[in-house]
Amino acid sequence: MRLGGRIQAAAEVLKDILERKTPATMALRDWGKAHRFAGSKDRSAIGNYVHDALRCKSSLAFRMDDDSPRSLALASAVFMGGRTVQELMDAFEGDEHAPTMLSNDEQAKLSGSINIEAAPDWIKADVPEWLWPAFETNFDEEALTEGKALTSRPPLDLRVNTIKAKRSEILKSLNVENIKPTEISPIGLRVEAALADARLPNVQIEEEYQTGAIEIQDEGSQIVSLLVDAKPGEKVLDYCAGGGGKSLALAADMENKGSVFGFDIDKRRLSPLYQRAQRAGASIIDVRQPPSESLKDLVGKMDRVLVDAPCTGVGTWRRKPDAKWRLSEDALVRRNNEQRSVLNSAKGFVRPGGLLFYVTCSMLAEENEAQVYEFLENHENFALLSAGEVWEEKFGVDAPKPWSADGCSLTLTPASTQTDGFFFAVMERQK
């Protein structure tokens, strides 16, 4: 496919997402199935135009004074993909698969005739208008920077499974270009986001992945797992284990000694953990399926309980940009209720003197600090501890610093720690 065909395809996919509300991954997959002639390079270029357009939907629409799929696809190719107006004109000329030729008005707008600096901050930051006050409250004068950082393409992060390998060994053996150690996580490797039409490497075909020496895991997720600071020999419950990304990281940090119990209310989400644990050689992982009666023997016995709570996923908007525009106030309220409920159910597994960890991949105080403080108010036998000491011990004093509203809990963000957004708090059960 040529440039014009790719941009036209991006406009069609965007129409499916924006007008028919199809999730982006499904819309891209459906387009691929209906256009079997398109190669993997075409698909990834189209995916880049679509995802960039969604990441920056409000600012691109402002620059084009139009939010149609066509305008967004054109603006994505120029403002995000680095194509010039002339390149588009040359590419569209005589190509029957390309969009219709650019009008004079489109040429002017794609050349920057509308100044984005005149836009309100929520548009410049590409944060939905109704959420902007929450961003301003949380990040104050850095709100714009934090919002904009969520519009960038995410890197590919790998976690070295220290049960099987050392980071230095993988760095030498893994056949992937431009890979480097992560700045904060001592067990991570990073390939920076690809530019323009380029794509990230497919590490799943590499031997190191197949044999369980590496996992794909955002550095932020590695960091919060390491902050749990689980020790060899301890008993740890991962109460919202999902596919088990954090269970696996916990088992490795515990040198595969002790027990990690992986539970999730959703059997389907939990199912990959059986195979993943096997591949990783994480033999201390004990998967417990719902209902929660399967956890009866663990009540009051856990040294550490991790609640990686269901949330809006604001911190992962770089990876799932369509979720940003789908999020509603109702959904936020629903997540808040689930968070309350999950914390209440998980607390009973912590032994006296044990620790309860509350983690989300959100950057909204309603889902983070507010949940923790409400829980503490209702449970006098739990006390908030500072996560700062463990941070320095694990990552040193020179590592980039996360946000902290209270000096105890931590919020990682793309702008502050160059990771996905994550919230982390630790509470001790005192009796």
Ligand SMILES: C[S@@+](CC[C@H](N)C(=O)[O-])C[C@H]1O[C@@H](n2cnc3c(N)ncnc32)[C@H](O)[C@@H]1O
């Ligand atoms: C953020 S995801 C977990 C991601 C996972 N820990 C990882 O690292 O890959 C939240 C999970 O909480 C689960 N969940 C929601 N309500 C729950 C409940 N009441 N009890 C246990 N798990 C619950 C969801 O099914 C979902 O898998």
